[in-house]
Amino acid sequence: MLYWVEEALREEEIEVPIVNMTEVLARQMLKDPELQRLLPCHCDQCLDDVLAMALNHLPPRYAATDEGQVYVQVEYLRPQLRSDVLRELTQAALRVSRQPHHPPRGPGQSASDPASEEGEGGSRT
Numbered sequence: 001m002l003y004w005v006e007e008a009l010r011e012e013e014i015e016v017p018i019v020n021m022t023e024v025l026a027r028q029m030l031k032d033p034e035l036q037r038l039l040p041c042h043c044d045q046c047l048d049d050v051l052a053m054a055l056n057h058l059p060p061r062y063a064a065t066d067e068g069q070v071y072v073q074v075e076y077l078r079p080q081l082r083s084d085v086l087r088e089l090t091q092a093a094l095r096v097s098r099q100p101h102h103p104p105r106g107p108g109q110s111a112s113d114p115a116s117e118e119g120e121g122g123s124r125t
Helices: 003-012 021-030 046-056 068-077 080-099
Strands: none
Touching: 021 046, 021 068, 021 080, 046 080
């Protein structure tokens, strides 16, 4: 975490967790098998990139209480809101699949495979 973020959090002494319910829903929807098929790689980096890109195009819906979280969850039962999240996740998955932030992995190589780490740290394509 960036130093200034850590410092700001210490200064604010945030005690009540504030939850971005859009992120919660997007994380759940990202597990959908249909969406997963769009990604050739399921490493943490690629999944985080998809989530971050999608969330940057969606309005946040923050809740600080259990009641607030329930209210937002009920709102996400509306088909249009779910559709918006799915659309952004799909577009982000397609972008990440075209340009992942790591070299292409061969069959049988995973994100934790040392052989797949070679060449990282140089220029990204």
